[in-house]
Amino acid sequence: MAAKKSKGVPAWNKDQKGDSQTADIRIPTESLPLSDPVKSFYAESGILQLYPPQSKAISAGLLDGKNILISIPTASGKTLLAELAMLKSLEDHGKCLYVVPLRALASEKFRRFSEFRDLGFRTGISTGDLDERDENLGDHDIIVATSEKVDSLIRNGTHWLNQISVVVLDEVHLLDSPGRGPTLEIVITKLRKLNPKMQIVALSATIHNSKEVADWLKAECVVSDWRPTKLYEGVYFDGVFEGEVVHTKEKTMKEIELVGKGKDAGVSLAADTIRDGGQCLVFTNSRKNAAGFAKKAGPVIQSYLTVSEQAELLDLASAVTDRSDTDAAKVLASCIRTGVAFHHAGLSSDQRELVEKSFLAGKIKLIASTPTLAAGLNLPARRVIIAAWRRYDANDGMQPIPVMEYKQMAGRAGRPHLDPFGESVLIASKEEDVERLTEFYIEAEPESVESKLGAENALRTHVLSTVSNGFASTRAQLLDFFKDTFFAYQKGLLSTIALKTVIDKCLDFLIQADMCREDSGDSGNTSGNSNGNSNGNAAANGVDEGPASPFVTADKFNSLKEADDYPLFATKKGILVSKLYLDPLSASVILEDIQKAESAGMNLTDISLLHLICKTTDMPQLYMKTNDYIPVTEFAAENAEHIISMPPTKNAAEFEWFLGELKTAILLYRWISEAPENEISKEFDVGEGDIRQFSETAGWIAGAASRLLKMSGLSSAGLFSDLELRLQYGASIQLLPLLKIRGIGRVRARRLYNAGFKSKESFEPADFETAARLIGPKIARQLFNEIGIDVGGYVVSDSKNSNSDFGGESGSESESPSQVQKRFDDFF
Numbered sequence: 001m002a003a004k005k006s007k008g009v010p011a012w013n014k015d016q017k018g019d020s021q022t023a024d025i026r027i028p029t030e031s032l033p034l035s036d037p038v039k040s041f042y043a044e045s046g047i048l049q050l051y052p053p054q055s056k057a058i059s060a061g062l063l064d065g066k067n068i069l070i071s072i073p074t075a076s077g078k079t080l081l082a083e084l085a086m087l088k089s090l091e092d093h094g095k096c097l098y099v100v101p102l103r104a105l106a107s108e109k110f111r112r113f114s115e116f117r118d119l120g121f122r123t124g125i126s127t128g129d130l131d132e133r134d135e136n137l138g139d140h141d142i143i144v145a146t147s148e149k150v151d152s153l154i155r156n157g158t159h160w161l162n163q164i165s166v167v168v169l170d171e172v173h174l175l176d177s178p179g180r181g182p183t184l185e186i187v188i189t190k191l192r193k194l195n196p197k198m199q200i201v202a203l204s205a206t207i208h209n210s211k212e213v214a215d216w217l218k219a220e221c222v223v224s225d226w227r228p229t230k231l232y233e234g235v236y237f238d239g240v241f242e243g244e245v246v247h248t249k250e251k252t253m254k255e256i257e258l259v260g261k262g263k264d265a266g267v268s269l270a271a272d273t274i275r276d277g278g279q280c281l282v283f284t285n286s287r288k289n290a291a292g293f294a295k296k297a298g299p300v301i302q303s304y305l306t307v308s309e310q311a312e313l314l315d316l317a318s319a320v321t322d323r324s325d326t327d328a329a330k331v332l333a334s335c336i337r338t339g340v341a342f343h344h345a346g347l348s349s350d351q352r353e354l355v356e357k358s359f360l361a362g363k364i365k366l367i368a369s370t371p372t373l374a375a376g377l378n379l380p381a382r383r384v385i386i387a388a389w390r391r392y393d394a395n396d397g398m399q400p401i402p403v404m405e406y407k408q409m410a411g412r413a414g415r416p417h418l419d420p421f422g423e424s425v426l427i428a429s430k431e432e433d434v435e436r437l438t439e440f441y442i443e444a445e446p447e448s449v450e451s452k453l454g455a456e457n458a459l460r461t462h463v464l465s466t467v468s469n470g471f472a473s474t475r476a477q478l479l480d481f482f483k484d485t486f487f488a489y490q491k492g493l494l495s496t497i498a499l500k501t502v503i504d505k506c507l508d509f510l511i512q513a514d515m516c517r518e519d520s521g522d523s524g525n526t527s528g529n530s531n532g533n534s535n536g537n538a539a540a541n542g543v544d545e546g547p548a549s550p551f552v553t554a555d556k557f558n559s560l561k562e563a564d565d566y567p568l569f570a571t572k573k574g575i576l577v578s579k580l581y582l583d584p585l586s587a588s589v590i591l592e593d594i595q596k597a598e599s600a601g602m603n604l605t606d607i608s609l610l611h612l613i614c615k616t617t618d619m620p621q622l623y624m625k626t627n628d629y630i631p632v633t634e635f636a637a638e639n640a641e642h643i644i645s646m647p648p649t650k651n652a653a654e655f656e657w658f659l660g661e662l663k664t665a666i667l668l669y670r671w672i673s674e675a676p677e678n679e680i681s682k683e684f685d686v687g688e689g690d691i692r693q694f695s696e697t698a699g700w701i702a703g704a705a706s707r708l709l710k711m712s713g714l715s716s717a718g719l720f721s722d723l724e725l726r727l728q729y730g731a732s733i734q735l736l737p738l739l740k741i742r743g744i745g746r747v748r749a750r751r752l753y754n755a756g757f758k759s760k761e762s763f764e765p766a767d768f769e770t771a772a773r774l775i776g777p778k779i780a781r782q783l784f785n786e787i788g789i790d791v792g793g794y795v796v797s798d799s800k801n802s803n804s805d806f807g808g809e810s811g812s813e814s815e816s817p818s819q820v821q822k823r824f825d826d827f828f
């Protein structure tokens with residue numbers, strides 16, 4: 001390939017059209033049918049006219065209450081459109097729900113919409129447990145929540161959910177996701193039934209079948225490939241990057257100087273941009289490769305930093321090591337010192353946040369990431385480098401990433417108003433890959449969104465919740481409900497037969513497990529077990545689980561006697577399982593095993609309970625690695641008497657699965673036995689973020705199990721509620737009184753406990769100096785404040801000998817979220 005040096009990059013073109021279809025119409029914000037304060041709010045932030053696709057959405061009826069699906073590229077102003085629709089509705093006294101796929105995205109949107117406080121509108125965020133009703137959230141004008149949380153709020157009969165005037169569905173293309181899609185689909189279907197007049201604003205990345213999704217939503221479809229910043233997409237091979245703006249065919253070609261020890265292509269591409277004052281996002285295909293890239297790039301990037309930039313980075317690096325002493329934190333800190341970072345789900349949430357904020361502030365010049373960052377966070381960079389376009393799949397080995405994922409990564413290139421242009425670079429290792437990659441990704445259409453609702457595993461929980469909430473009271477009504485889903489819309493007539501088969505299978509299971517009952521009409525002849533209550537209300541039998549649903553209509557049962565029209569309802573157990581948000585299969589496994597253990601008089605230990613939790617379908621599991629088989633099998637043999645159901649070793653597949661469950665249970669056991677996070681991290685090859693995710697999920701299942709067992713009159717309920725707290729804090733039961741004090745985590749609680757302080761009542765004013773030596777003066781002062789002991793201006797004499805407030809602690813030493821927030825906010 002002929003390479004021509006062309007450092008003369010195209011000039012910053014503010015009026016870049018870059019769109020083959022969208023007319024360059026830019027409606028002035030001043031002329032929008034919104035109140036003056038709202039218009040001034042945008043004018044003051046510099047938004048004076050709408051981008052062409054935004055103008056198109058207004059013309060399509062966004063502010064007239066019409067349903068709209070907006071399918072436009074990343075960072076081209078979708079959120080602003082959602083804001084306008086919400087503000088318009090709020091001015092008419094509406095209530096808005098903003099549904100996102102990820103908690104991190106919920107926080108980002110919450111921060112943004114909180115700015116509407118000055119306009120008199122209050123925003124709330126629902127990040128609480130999945131079995132809470134969150135009635136108070138209804139006092140807010142805008143509520144931001146994940147789709148799982150909204151599903152749970154509906155199941156728990158939250159009243160304000162039938163007052164929604166606008167629902168925004170962010171990243172609606174995730175209907176395609178096997179994990180999240182079915183829940184999103186059910187949430188949309190239920191919200192539409194609860195609020196028939198509600199306006200739907202669906203935001204999507206560019207997808208092939210946006211019209212089909214829009215038609216399902218009865219929405220106008222606004223599609224555009226316009227971008228605010230010009231984007232060159234191209235391939236790098238053998239020292240040269242060649243790219244073009246897809247729709248205008250405007251080309252760029254750059255010779256890339258190979259730099260650094262290994263003359264690595266990715267590092268050289270990053271160096272080329274950072275040298276020119278830009279920033280880079282590098283997408284890799286594994287956590288190991290993300291950290292590896294950052295380590296490799298660090299020394300090169302550091303050479304472009306000014307002295308003051310390096311000094312700021314030292315502070316940032318210390319913030320990471322102050323909070324955590326794991327090996328991963330040390331590696332992250334050493335990368336940050338050189339102006340680069342890595343980002344993946346193994347990092348703790350405060351590490352991820354620090355990396356994101358420092359990048360946005362321009363302090364960190366490069367982030368090497370797994371695809372997590374492409375999934376919605378607003379983190380643009382001048383150059384995006386897709387260092388790996390193949391990814392390992394457990395079933396199929398190395399596979400090319402989907403086109404939609406490529407488009408989302410590429411779309412991060414070019415910071416609006418900051419970069420003259422954006423560049424996205426795929427790296428080819430062979431010459432023939434240049435053409436293949438161009439065809440396969442740059443010129444390709446993104447995939448279609450396909451519903452994933454049809455599988456029994458996805459449907460079981462939604463069949464139960466649909467019956468439990470009173471959306472359906474017969475098999476026929478259940479089928480009718482599911483006919484309104486995207487699955488049914490997309491698959492057409494065929495789906496009716498497929499759906500009926502799967503729904504019947506789910507119902508067979510639910511009836512068998514005594515979570516649903518069906519009344520055939522012959523007196524006393526009810527399929528299912530006997531302790532359901534016929535009006536589906538959990539308040540019977542003395543357990544107040546609240547009403548099944550405020551949405552149940554009075555004509556729930558009818559007199560038709562056809563099999564599909566037999567009255568169908570959830571039992572008390574079914575209603576509770578639905579509200580707890582447990583998979584009915586998990587609930588049935590927990591009940592069965594505990595009943596078995598209690599009737600055998602088994603002594604239930606931490607391992608018994610943890611393994612049972614890890615056996616449920618709601619719990620993610622660790623993979624078995626080659627070196628794990630011997631120690632985990634030995635552990636199984638040594639603890640056989642504590643494991644409630646151990647499969648026979650001769651059934652290889654089942655036993656292998658069991659070992660994975662047990663390995664996960666051992667990790668949790670180490671966590672509640674107060675093993676340092678760094679040890680757990682090394683032993684299981686996981687990050688702090690993973691430990692948090694495992695312990696949080698297990699804690700939630702333990703809490704749900706406790707309530708389920710209590711309702712069923714099983715005596716082990718108390719064991720699970722203690723375990724819930726221990727999992728939350730990663731500590732022994734004896735530390736619980738101390739852990740309830742704000743700012744005291746597992747490590748500080750242990751130090752205090754060992755010194756004789758067992759609860760907040762143990763402290764006297766004279767103990768301040770001792771406490772300060774044990775946990776550091778700052779935290780000690782906070783502790784004494786918290787428990788109401790005034791220590792005035794007491795100064796600790798020898799602070800060097802005391803345990804510092806952060807030093808030597810693992811990330812588990814929990815500050816409250818607001819303390820963490822404050823600490824990181826201090827940097828910006």
Ligand SMILES: Nc1ncnc2c1ncn2[C@@H]1O[C@H](COP(=O)(O)OP(=O)(O)OP(=O)(O)O)[C@@H](O)[C@H]1O
Nearest residue numbers: 047049050051074075076077078079080376378416
């Ligand atoms: N009409 C406009 N004029 C100027 N700036 C705008 C306009 N619309 C949006 N922006 C700015 O552009 C940036 C990206 O917009 P926004 O976050 O709405 O994009 P998005 O499409 O929602 O992004 P993502 O794909 O990440 O969800 C924001 O900083 C936003 O304030």
